[in-house]
Amino acid sequence: MLNTEFIAAPENNSRRLMIALHGLGDSRAGFRWLPEAMQMPSLNFLLVDAPDPYYGGFAWYDLQNPAPGIERSRQMIFELLDHLAEQGFPREQIVLCGFSQGCLLTIETGARYPHKLAGLVGISGYTAQPEQLVREFSPQALQQRFLITHGTLDPLLPIENVRKQVEILRAAGLQIEWHEFVKEHSIAGEPEVAVIRQFVRNSYV
Numbered sequence: 001m002l003n004t005e006f007i008a009a010p011e012n013n014s015r016r017l018m019i020a021l022h023g024l025g026d027s028r029a030g031f032r033w034l035p036e037a038m039q040m041p042s043l044n045f046l047l048v049d050a051p052d053p054y055y056g057g058f059a060w061y062d063l064q065n066p067a068p069g070i071e072r073s074r075q076m077i078f079e080l081l082d083h084l085a086e087q088g089f090p091r092e093q094i095v096l097c098g099f100s101q102g103c104l105l106t107i108e109t110g111a112r113y114p115h116k117l118a119g120l121v122g123i124s125g126y127t128a129q130p131e132q133l134v135r136e137f138s139p140q141a142l143q144q145r146f147l148i149t150h151g152t153l154d155p156l157l158p159i160e161n162v163r164k165q166v167e168i169l170r171a172a173g174l175q176i177e178w179h180e181f182v183k184e185h186s187i188a189g190e191p192e193v194a195v196i197r198q199f200v201r202n203s204y205v
Helices: 034-038 066-086 101-112 130-135 159-171 189-203
Strands: 004-007 016-021 043-048 052-054 057-059 094-099 119-123 145-151 175-181
Touching: 016 034, 016 066, 016 101, 034 043, 034 189, 066 094, 066 101, 094 101, 094 189, 101 119, 101 130, 101 145, 119 189, 130 159, 145 159, 145 189, 159 175, 175 189
Parallel strands: 016 043, 016 094, 094 119, 119 145, 145 175
Antiparallel strands: 004 043, 052 057
16 A cells, blocks of 8 residues: 555545655655645645655656556556545545656556546656557546646656657547646746646536
8 A cells, every 4th residue: 555645625524635646756745835835725635655765765666667667556546546435535526646757657547547537637747658558548538637737848858759648648539738838847836836726626617
């Protein structure tokens, strides 16, 4: 089971939930700023540590041999979503959000999970094998709503490559809202958070 940290919504009894998946070498602590920044009192948050230790933080998969770790971590996220549903957080009220490696897992989950979520937010990430992912879409994949953001100055994941991957996924029918920001491998402060906030609000309309 993944290590998690739950931050309750100020509004009592809300079942709306945002799950945050960090990037390589980070931990759930790296997303503790998110609840205040989102300014959504009806939204609970679940911050998640990736399973593998990595230089004082954690990783979702091994960069040298990513496929086994991606599959294992994706299955762990599936199990987490199923567990949360059993605990009274309806899947259709859950937004999954990830940065970098967490973005890849967010896209993987949205394309393969057999139940519809409220929305999926991928920040500064990529997909490992988009053509294979298209072939393995779940029956719910085309009903999911994605927001994917990326930086035009990203030195780790050049935006040209990510644009091509997004085009492949869109051509296969995924509902992807795409936004580019003048940023490196990071989150572009309030301008980017505002886009995420609006997407999440629309997910609950």
